[in-house]
Amino acid sequence: MTDNPYKTWREAFDAAPTRDADFTTLSGIPLEPVYGPEEGEFPGAYPYTRGIHASMYRSKLWTMRMFAGFGTAVDTNARFREIIAAGGTGLSTAFDMPTLLGLDSDDPMSLGEVGRCGVAIDSLADVRDLFAGIDLSRITTSMTINSPAAVMLALFVAQAEERGVKRSALGGTLQNDILKEYQAQKEFVFPPRQSMRLVRDTMAFTAAEMPKWNSISVSGYHIREAGSTAAEELAFTLANGFAYVELAREAGLTIDDVAPRLSFFFNAHIDFFEEIAKYRAARRVWATWTRGHYGAEDPRSWQLRFHTQTAGVSLTAQQPEVNIARTAIEALAGVLGGTQSLHTNSMDEAIALPTARAARIALRTQQVLAYETNVAHVADPLGGSWFVEELTSEVERQAEEILAEILDKGRGSMLEGCIAGIEENWFQGRIADSAYALEKTFNAGRRIVVGVNAFTEGNEEEDLAILRITNADEKKQVERLAAVRQARHAARVEAALATLKRQAADPTINLMPALIDAAKAEATVGEMMGAMVTVFGRHVEVPSL
Amino acid sequence: MTTRVLVAKVGLDGHDRGIKVVARILRDAGMEVVYTGLFQTPEMVAVAAIQEDVDVVGLSMLSGAHLTLAPLVVAALRERGSDIPVVVGGIVPGNDVEDLTAAGVAAIFGPGASAEEIVTAITTLVPQGH
Numbered sequence: 036m037t038d039n040p041y042k043t044w045r046e047a048f049d050a051a052p053t054r055d056a057d058f059t060t061l062s063g064i065p066l067e068p069v070y071g072p073e074e075g076e077f078p079g080a081y082p083y084t085r086g087i088h089a090s091m092y093r094s095k096l097w098t099m100r101m102f103a104g105f106g107t108a109v110d111t112n113a114r115f116r117e118i119i120a121a122g123g124t125g126l127s128t129a130f131d132m133p134t135l136l137g138l139d140s141d142d143p144m145s146l147g148e149v150g151r152c153g154v155a156i157d158s159l160a161d162v163r164d165l166f167a168g169i170d171l172s173r174i175t176t177s178m179t180i181n182s183p184a185a186v187m188l189a190l191f192v193a194q195a196e197e198r199g200v201k202r203s204a205l206g207g208t209l210q211n212d213i214l215k216e217y218q219a220q221k222e223f224v225f226p227p228r229q230s231m232r233l234v235r236d237t238m239a240f241t242a243a244e245m246p247k248w249n250s251i252s253v254s255g256y257h258i259r260e261a262g263s264t265a266a267e268e269l270a271f272t273l274a275n276g277f278a279y280v281e282l283a284r285e286a287g288l289t290i291d292d293v294a295p296r297l298s299f300f301f302n303a304h305i306d307f308f309e310e311i312a313k314y315r316a317a318r319r320v321w322a323t324w325t326r327g328h329y330g331a332e333d334p335r336s337w338q339l340r341f342h343t344q345t346a347g348v349s350l351t352a353q354q355p356e357v358n359i360a361r362t363a364i365e366a367l368a369g370v371l372g373g374t375q376s377l378h379t380n381s382m383d384e385a386i387a388l389p390t391a392r393a394a395r396i397a398l399r400t401q402q403v404l405a406y407e408t409n410v411a412h413v414a415d416p417l418g419g420s421w422f423v424e425e426l427t428s429e430v431e432r433q434a435e436e437i438l439a440e441i442l443d444k445g446r447g448s449m450l451e452g453c454i455a456g457i458e459e460n461w462f463q464g465r466i467a468d469s470a471y472a473l474e475k476t477f478n479a480g481r482r483i484v485v486g487v488n489a490f491t492e493g494n495e496e497e498d499l500a501i502l503r504i505t506n507a508d509e510k511k512q513v514e515r516l517a518a519v520r521q522a523r524h525a526a527r528v529e530a531a532l533a534t535l536k537r538q539a540a541d542p543t544i545n546l547m548p549a550l551i552d553a554a555k556a557e558a559t560v561g562e563m564m565g566a567m568v569t570v571f572g573r574h575v576e577v578p579s580l
Numbered sequence: 581m582t583t584r585v586l587v588a589k590v591g592l593d594g595h596d597r598g599i600k601v602v603a604r605i606l607r608d609a610g611m612e613v614v615y616t617g618l619f620q621t622p623e624m625v626a627v628a629a630i631q632e633d634v635d636v637v638g639l640s641m642l643s644g645a646h647l648t649l650a651p652l653v654v655a656a657l658r659e660r661g662s663d664i665p666v667v668v669g670g671i672v673p674g675n676d677v678e679d680l681t682a683a684g685v686a687a688i689f690g691p692g693a694s695a696e697e698i699v700t701a702i703t704t705l706v707p708q709g710h
Contacts (some may be wrong), residue, residue, distance in 0.1 A: 132592035133641050144621070147648025221594025221618055261597045348597075352671075352691040353629050385691045386642070386673050467600045472599045478695040487692040498674045504644060578617030580603045 044069070044077035047089035048267060054094060068093050078373075078414045082322035084315050084427065085415035086373040087338040092411035097369075098376035099401045100177065100342060104129030104154035105388045106508045107515070108164035111154040113392065115169060121395050122402060127177040128165065128210075129153035130187075135222045137183040137564030140512045149509035153395045156187070157516045158559045162194040171195065177252065177342070182224040184211035185233045189550035197555075207341075208249035210297060211237055214275040214453050214575055215254050218462035219261035221576065224564060229452050229571035232542055234279065234471075235286045240547035242292050247296045251279055252342065258462075259302035262347050262470020265313045266430050268302060270437035271462060273320055277449040280329060288427040290329045296334035298375075303365035304346040310365070311417055312426035314372030317341065319427070320434055334482045343369035344378040348386040353486035353494045363400050370404055371417055377401055387501040418511075436579040460579050467580070477493040516559070523557040531556040532566045539570040583706050586634040588616040588625045589674070590653060593643035598670060602638065602698060609699040621647060626656035629664050635706045636686075641670040652684035665705045669693065 049066055058066050068090060069078055076082075079089030088094065101118045103126070104111045115126055131153040133145035139157050140149045149155045156162060166176070180187045188209050192202050213230040216223045223230070234251065241250040255272035263271065274461045276297060283293040301317065302309050321339035325331040345365035350358045359382050366379050379397040381389030389397070405411055417423040430553050438449075444461070445452025456462045476482045531553035538544045546567075587603050589596060596618065603613045613633050616625060629637045637657070639650055646668055655667050665686035672680065677688050687701045 132645075136592050138592070144592060144619075147645035148643055151644030152593075152642075198704060216594075221596055223594075261595075262601075386671065467597075467604075470597050471601055471604045474605075474695075478605075482690070488694070501673055501675075504646070578615045580600055580607075580613065580615050 039073060040075060040077050040080060041073035041342050044079060044089050047079050048093075050089070051090035051094045054096070056153050058504040059099045060409060066409075066412045068412075070332055070416075071419055076420070081326070081334070081337055083318040083338055085418045087318065087340060091373060091414035092370075093414075096405050096411060097374050098175070099123050099398060099405075100125030100127050100376040101398055102129050102179065102344065102378045103125040103394065104131070105152075105502065106150040106154065106504055107512050108151070108154055108156065108161040110508070112165055112167055112169070114394070115165075117391055118394065118398065119169070119174060120473070121398055122451060123398055125175050125177070126169070127179055127378065129210075130178075130180050131155045132222075134560060135180060135182065137186065137224050137560055137568075140509070140516050142561055147506075147509070149512050151504050155512045156190070158519050158562060159190055159197075159446065159513070159554055160515070160519050162190045163197075166194065171200065172204065172209070175206045175208070177210070179210045181210055181213050181216045181220075182222060182230065183560055183564055184209050184213075185237050185546060186393055186554070186560055187551055188402060189547065189554040190560075191564075192245075192551050193554040200483055202245050204246040204247070209237065210254060210300070211251045212254045212275060214278060214457070215257055215271070216305050217457040217574070217576070218258060218271060219263075219466055220257040221446055223574045223576075224568065225571040226574045227457055231282055231450075231454075231575075233283050233546065235546045236547050238279070238283050238293055238577030239286045239288060239545055241296065242288055246477055248296065250293065252298050252300045253279065254296050254300040256300050256302045258466065260346070261466045262473065263466045264469050265304070265306070265309050266433035266471060267437060269313055269317055269320070269430060269442070269467060270434040272299065272301070273317065273324070273434065274438055274441045274449050277323070277324060277329070280325075281320065281448060281450040290325060290331045291333040291336050294325055294331055295333060299339055299341035301341050301343055301374075302346050303343045303369045305349040305361060305365060306365060307368050308423060308426055309430070310368040311372045312423060314369070314374065315418075315423070315427040316341075316342070316431040316434060318373075320431055320438075324438075340375045342376040342378070343372070343374040345369070345380045347380055347384060348384075350380060351484060351486050352385040353491065354496070355382045355385065355499050356423050357486055358385070359396060359400065362397060363404070366404060367410065370410055371415075373415060374465040383499050383501055386499070388504070390500060391498075461574075462578065463579065474506045519557060519559070527556045528553070528562070529556045531558055532562055535563060536566045536570060539567050583702065584614070584632065584634040585611050585636045585638055585702065586614045586616065586625070586629045586632055587638045587640065588620050588628070588653075589618045589636045590620045590622060590625055590639055590641070590649050591645045592607055592619060593641060593645065594618055595642040596640070598642070599638075599640035602669060605695045605698060606702065611702070617672065622652035622656045626654050626660055626662070627677065628648060628658060632661050636702050637666045638702075639666065639668045639670075641668060641672070644671070646670065646672055647679055647695055648677055650680055650685055650694075654684040667702065667705070669698070698704070
């Protein structure tokens with residue numbers, strides 16, 4: 036190690052692998068891996084404004100992680116295989132609303148919702164089909180689920196162990212970010228503190244038994260989609276991240292036990308430079324707080340790794356092909372901002388779930404960025420731009436102000452501040468205010484959305500062919516669930532659920548082993564969640580406008 | 581009299597950005613707005629609409645359950661002898677407009693519907709002098 040930032044970076048860069056590509060412009064001008072003054076900041080060094088790795092995409096391109104799920108597990112498995120065959124390098128599972136709320140497909144409340152905006156998963160049988168024939172050691176999987184996250188992790192472990200894969204060998208991500216559910220996405224089941232017990236249990240369990248697993252994907256995406264500003268997205272997300280660190284401490288884990296396995300998930304909205312500034316600020320704020328405020332010593336705890344998804348809310352139902360252009364610009368911001376993985380939305384998603392064709396074009400958009408444009412050759416190419424540096428600092432300043440307010444709410448505890456803010460509807464109110472403020476600018480014509488409030492010629496053209504999920508698909512899943520209930524060993528299920536209920540009542544017990552036993556006994560998602568509801572109760576949001 | 585609107589989230593979909601924005605638009609246009617909160621059944625919505633004596637019921641839907649749930653809300657109202665019109669806003673593919681209209685939905689606002697369009701349509705649905 037030396038004190039010269041450039042030399043320190045050079046050593047780290049030289050030690051890192053380089054992928055097989057020609058790092059020149061299209062016309063043959065050779066390109067350095069990064070540009071900037073020798074005394075300046077470099078990627079791979081604290082506070083990581085310029086990226087978490089010295090070599091960034093020269094070692095490895097971002098993971099092209101496509102979010103997919105619809106209909107039955109068999110339908111979604113086929114889509115997963117199409118994505119992999121088309122060059123996708125990661126998967127993320129979208130679950131339907133009943134699954135996200137811990138209800139079985141035959142629950143009366145599930146009527147009309149089964150398989151509609153994600154895949155229906157009721158039991159181990161469905162998880163088996165979901166990942167059939169997919170090499171989970173090569174393709175990492177993210178499971179986008181929160182209230183029943185512990186249940187889904189149990190099902191995933193049960194499925195892998197059945198295949199002979201040890202839990203310690205499993206790599207992947209559980210979204211498991213319950214705080215943003217109360218703040219923004221609103222798919223909650225238990226009250227906040229009971230939910231946090233399950234988050235604690237999953238963090239402790241994965242820290243001890245699944246070293247390659249990302250226990251939480253702390254998500255700003257939904258906060259932004261619900262209407263927040265960029266700085267609110269950043270601040271709320273990092274506050275939630277700090278809350279999980281504090282929660283882990285309560286379970287006897289140190290920040291260095293858990294922070295390296297936290298990952299983040301941000302939106303890529305349509306304001307190109309603001310988004311890039313947001314990602315740069317995110318790394319800097321996380322690094323300074325984990326090291327300064329929380330005393331982390333492991334550099335991996337300081338490094339904010341993140342997934343990016345382009346902004347669903349920026350898509351229009353009018354002239355949907357134009358969404359390909361929007362998504363490409365948003366994806367480029369994610370790449371220039373140094374994302375570790377990326378999902379690109381499909382052009383038809385303002386209307387329905389994507390068709391296979393639309394999803395393929397979305398993946399191709401990433402491949403154009405990765406392989407045609409050369410934008411991945413140089414790390415943090417906008418670093419040093421007066422504009423981008425100032426915008427980064429401004430987003431950071433705004434986020435720090437909000438973080439101070441949340442910490443104040445919790446009287447020095449970010450965990451308590453986040454829970455208080457949820458209970459007071461403070462997060463929800465701020466998000467709704469920002470959403471409405473933006474909406475007014477569209478309605479007043481001060482902001483243009485092409486095809487919506489301007490340039491509408493062509494809106495009358497024929498609709499795209501869209502994916503349709505019918506009540507026949509729902510019927511198929513309900514019948515499948517009935518067959519599972521018929522074939523399993525009822526006494527074994529009852530015993531497993533009784534144990535789960537008993538252990539749920541004792542907050543000192545980690546519920547993961549009981550959940551895994553219940554999953555192996557083929558208890559359903561609805562039964563496991565229902566057992567916990569009897570102990571934990573349900574959360575009801577006080578309606579506010 | 582002031583127009584009263586009940587806005588509701590029916591089913592399991594928690595996406596509430598749209599309903600909150602539309603509620604504020606209607607309030608800014610001088611209407612009184614009642615919000616049911618999340619996770620309502622069709623029956624709960626019908627009962628609340630009658631109790632609150634509203635002029636219009638607005639459903640906000642993103643999750644693809646509109647073809648199943650919106651007709652059930654209309655039916656739950658009619659079964660209780662109410663003729664309150666039901667409108668739907670959200671992610672409704674063009675092909676579904678006909679089915680929803682046939683099921684008695686009075687107006688459908690797709691993605692990108694303007695504030696003016698929504699206010700005008702709801703005003704038109706409320707009988708004169710009401």
